[in-house]
Amino acid sequence: xxxxxxxxxxxxxxxxxxxxxxxxxxxxxxxxxxxxxxxxxxxxxxxxxxxxxxxxxxxxxxxxxxxxxxxxxxxxxxxxxxxxxxxxxxxxxxxxxxxxxxxxxxxxxxxxxxxxxxxxxxxxxxxxxxxxxxxxxxxxxxxxxxxxxxxxxxxxxxxxxxxxxxxxxxxxxxxxxxxxxxxxxxxxxxxxxxxxxxxxxxxxxxxx
Amino acid sequence: xxxxxxxxxxxxxxxxxxxxxxxxxxxxxxxxxxxxxxxxxxxxxxxxxxxxxxxxxxxxxxxxxxxxxxxxxxxxxxxxxxxxxxxxxxxxxxxxxxxxxxxxxxxxxxxxxxxxxxxxxxxxxxxxxxxxxxxxxxxxxxxxxxxxxxxxxxxxxxxxxxxxxxxxxxxxxxxxxxxxxxxxxxxxxxxxxxxxxxxxxxxxxxxxxxxxxxxxxxxxxxxxxxxxxxxxxxxxxxxxxxxxxxxxxxxxxxxxxxxxxxxxxxxxxxxxxxxxxxxxxxxxxxxxxxxxxxxxxxxxxxxxxxxxxxxxxxxxxxxxxxxxxxxxxxxxxxxxxxxxxxxxxxxxxxxxxxxxxxxxxxxxxxxxxxxxxxxxxxxxxxxxxxxxxxxxxxxxxxxxxxxxxxxxxxxxxxxxxxxxxxxxxxxxxxxxxxxxxxxxxx
Numbered sequence: 001x002x003x004x005x006x007x008x009x010x011x012x013x014x015x016x017x018x019x020x021x022x023x024x025x026x027x028x029x030x031x032x033x034x035x036x037x038x039x040x041x042x043x044x045x046x047x048x049x050x051x052x053x054x055x056x057x058x059x060x061x062x063x064x065x066x067x068x069x070x071x072x073x074x075x076x077x078x079x080x081x082x083x084x085x086x087x088x089x090x091x092x093x094x095x096x097x098x099x100x101x102x103x104x105x106x107x108x109x110x111x112x113x114x115x116x117x118x119x120x121x122x123x124x125x126x127x128x129x130x131x132x133x134x135x136x137x138x139x140x141x142x143x144x145x146x147x148x149x150x151x152x153x154x155x156x157x158x159x160x161x162x163x164x165x166x167x168x169x170x171x172x173x174x175x176x177x178x179x180x181x182x183x184x185x186x187x188x189x190x191x192x193x194x195x196x197x198x199x200x201x202x203x204x205x206x207x208x
Numbered sequence: 209x210x211x212x213x214x215x216x217x218x219x220x221x222x223x224x225x226x227x228x229x230x231x232x233x234x235x236x237x238x239x240x241x242x243x244x245x246x247x248x249x250x251x252x253x254x255x256x257x258x259x260x261x262x263x264x265x266x267x268x269x270x271x272x273x274x275x276x277x278x279x280x281x282x283x284x285x286x287x288x289x290x291x292x293x294x295x296x297x298x299x300x301x302x303x304x305x306x307x308x309x310x311x312x313x314x315x316x317x318x319x320x321x322x323x324x325x326x327x328x329x330x331x332x333x334x335x336x337x338x339x340x341x342x343x344x345x346x347x348x349x350x351x352x353x354x355x356x357x358x359x360x361x362x363x364x365x366x367x368x369x370x371x372x373x374x375x376x377x378x379x380x381x382x383x384x385x386x387x388x389x390x391x392x393x394x395x396x397x398x399x400x401x402x403x404x405x406x407x408x409x410x411x412x413x414x415x416x417x418x419x420x421x422x423x424x425x426x427x428x429x430x431x432x433x434x435x436x437x438x439x440x441x442x443x444x445x446x447x448x449x450x451x452x453x454x455x456x457x458x459x460x461x462x463x464x465x466x467x468x469x470x471x472x473x474x475x476x477x478x479x480x481x482x483x484x485x486x487x488x489x490x491x492x493x494x495x496x497x498x499x500x501x502x503x504x505x506x507x508x509x510x511x512x513x514x515x516x517x518x519x520x521x522x523x524x525x526x527x528x529x530x531x532x533x534x535x536x537x538x539x540x541x542x543x544x545x546x547x548x549x550x551x552x553x554x555x556x557x558x559x560x561x562x563x564x565x566x567x568x569x570x571x572x573x574x575x576x577x578x579x580x581x582x583x584x585x586x587x588x589x590x591x592x593x594x595x596x597x598x599x600x601x602x603x604x605x606x607x608x609x610x611x612x613x614x615x616x617x618x619x620x621x622x623x624x625x626x627x628x629x630x631x632x633x634x635x636x637x638x639x640x641x642x643x644x645x646x647x648x649x650x
Contacts, residue, residue: 041648050556050644071560078558085647089549093220094213105209107558148557160647 001026002047002156002188007056009042019043019056020206022190026155029179029189031198034208040192041160043208047190048158049077061155078107082149082187084178086161088141090133096120097129100148107152119147123177139170143177150181157182159191163198175201210563214571224539229579231532236583236623238525241590242518243615248606250511253279256393257503259304259329261485264288264296264492265474270501271510277308277474278503280318280394284310287471288498296492297475301484304329306476311406312366312377317352319366319382319399321406321472327388329476330395336360337386343408346382346401350390360384366409377409407470529626532579536572536630544634551638552646565639572631573624580623584616 003023010016017039024030034040045051047058049065058065060080068076090099097116104112120129123143128136133144142162149157159178163171175191175198182189191198199205218225256278265273266286275282290307297305306329309321320326324339327347337360340347348358358364363381382401390396477500479485485502492500551564588608595606 045644045648048556050647071562074555074558074560077556081556083556089553091213091217091550091554092546093216098216102209102213102554103557106554106563111209152558 001059001061002190003059004047005057007043007046007053007058009039009046009051009054011042017042019046019208022047022206024188024190024204026186026188027183029182029191029202029204031202031205032190032192032208033194033199033205035194038208040194040208044158044160044190044192047156048081048083049073075107078103079152080155082152082154082157084142084145084149084157084159084162086164088133088138088145090141090144092132092134094132095130096125096133096136096144099133099144100151103148104151112151116147116151119151120144123147139166139174142166142170142174146174146177146181150185150187153185154187157185157187157189159189159193161193161195162191163195164193168197171195171197172201210567210570214567214574217567218571218574221539221543224535224543225575228532228536228539228575229582231528231535232576232579232623232626233582233586235525235527235529235532236580236619237586237590238528239522239619240584240587240612240616241594242522242525243612243619244587244591244608244610245594245606246518247612247615248610252393253507253511256330257507259478260476260503261479261482262477262488262500262502263474264293264477264498264500267493267497267499270499271506273474273499273501274503274506276310277476278394280320280398284473285499287473288475290470290472291468292496292498293472293475296477296488299484301479301481301488302477303480304478307403307472308474308476309403309406309472311410312368314364314366314382314399315356317349317356317397317399319346319401319406321401321403323402326400326476327395329478330391330393332388332391332393332395334386335389337384340385340400340402340405343402343405344380344382345385345405346399347386347388348384349388349396349398349400351396352399353387358384358387360386380409403470403472526622529622533626533630536575536627537633540568540572540631540634544637548638548641548646551641552643555641555643556647561639564641565635568635568638569628569631572627572635576623576627580620 001024004019004021006021007019008017009019019039022030022032032040032043042051046053047060049058049060049068052066060076063076063080065073065076090096091102094102097113097120100116100120101111101113104110104116117129120126123146125140125143125147128140128144133141136144145162157178162178163174166174178189178191179202191202260278263273263277265277265284266288268285272282273285276284293307296302297307304325306323306325307321308326310318311321312319327334327339334347335350337347352358362384364384365381366377368375368377382399382405388395388400477484477488489500489502492498554564555561591606592608595608599605
């Protein structure tokens with residue numbers, strides 16, 4: 001569950017954002033839309049603890065993330081927040097499987113290899129496990145990011161333009177996966193996008 | 209996991225890594241080779257001058273005198289009169305005086321006429337057999353015994369001079385009476401006899417050989433017009449090649465040889481009274497045809513001479529290490545641009561800033577440690593190669609498995625330091641990476 005109240009943010013004196021309050025229960029999905037420059041990505045980064053708000057409160061589960069130190073925040077983020085980005089980045093030297101395992105190790109200190117394998121299998125990536133991420137197609141890469149975001153069973157799954165570089169077929173597939181898996185893992189899903197194709201897919205929407 | 213990650217990361221760019229490792233290996237190899245060479249060289253040189261305060265020999269280069277009489281590596285400066293030398297050897301200042309007479313060699317190993325004190329000076333014992341007591345009995349150094357597989361009771365012929373190809377003295381065979389214990393000093397590569405053997409060999413040799421080979425007057429070898437004729441003994445039948453064991457020859461000289469008018473090559477002096485150390489060099493130079501040289505002084509002079517060369521090489525090697533440090537820095541810095549997404553992503557996945565800092569440092573250290581280990585190995589292979597040639601030519605071996613713990617420790621710390629410095633800026637950049645900005649601009 002995630003809940004925000006009166007959050008504001010400013011990059012410089014001139015650019016000020018005031019964001020509407022958000023509340024998403026476990027297993028629910030929320031779509032945040034809006035044009036360029038409206039602060040979609042900024043909001044997502046605030047929710048993910050990558051940025052700190054100028055004012056207001058953000059609660060993930062029972063934790064007020066504004067009160068965490070930098071180091072605590074890193075830990076908290078690893079354990080409780082999964083992030084899927086528009087463009088997938090990977091540790092290039094590692095295989096797909098190792099990338100997913102790395103995420104579990106960084107967050108928990110344990111290498112959840114079996115879990116990573118089953119998750120990749122579920123995402124139809126069984127044959128790609130031992131390849132380098134750069135050898136995969138964009139759609140496949142996006143699915144690996146989802147696996148990586150879910151490996152630690154986060155309370156909150158954030159997706160930043162997850163479908164904008166994908167074709168229709170892959171875009172819908174990824175949207176379905178995000179929605180199904182977040183339900184399965186009982187995580188709140190928040191997608192930030194300007195992708196029109198997703199607007200029909202997710203009923204809960206906020207426009208910035 | 210972090211080790212695996214760092215390891216995979218450095219090999220993901222194999223060319224960059226290879227360049228850095230090769231440069232590091234080269235510099236560490238050169239430096240560790242120089243360290244070992246210098247250390248063992250000095251040790252070998254210093255251990256041989258233990259118990260020698262002064263060397264008396266013919267006039268000439270004092271360094272040459274020391275090298276020839278203490279280290280057996282150079283040609284001798286010439287001969288001195290034994291009568292004259294005895295005056296100094298019996299001086300009350302003197303604790304021990306060991307006379308040395310060079311004459312022949314056997315397969316390139318010098319045969320040195322001396323007294324049993326010589327063995328004592330090197331703390332060598334006669335391990336098997338007994339010390340030479342009669343003429344032409346010899347004690348073999350441990351290395352020679354091992355290399356030439358010589359046993360007690362074996363006989364061989366010496367060749368004249370210090371060249372292996374020298375004329376063979378077929379008149380008398382040397383008999384091995386004993387084998388010395390290993391000492392790691394020059395004595396391991398010497399064949400020792402009493403002084404009389406050298407005189408006897410060359411008395412007869414002179415009478416015989418001068419006719420056929422009138423000009424072999426190199427200095428340093430005993431060429432005497434001995435008073436006693438030994439022609440009779442020179443009529444031995446033709447023997448086989450040198451080293452051949454043969455049965456006759458037992459009837460060698462048993463008569464005493466007069467010391468009168470004989471010459472020796474040098475005397476190693478150890479003083480009771482250290483005044484001699486100060487006074488003798490001038491006294492001897494002024495009053496006799498001889499000179500007295502201090503091994504410690506000459507060897508220091510020698511070290512300072514080639515020390516400059518070693519120093520220059522060492523600077524060169526540290527220069528290469530600096531370049532390898534720069535190469536690591538450039539490699540890390542360049543990949544940082546591509547890797548910042550990777551770092552941001554790791555942060556998102558729960559990695560802390562310190563973990564990223566650690567990762568970058570660790571990658572650099574991994575390169576440095578790999579380079580250090582390879583360099584240490586390559587350096588030792590180099591030393592082994594050098595050792596096999598010096599052993600052949602100078603009878604001086606280096607131990608490639610020895611460790612100069614202190615100096616190599618310093619080298620290791622310097623290597624690590626280079627690694628840390630090279631990684632510092634990239635690591636700090638990784639530490640201070642703004643993940644939000646990095647991911648937003650993706």
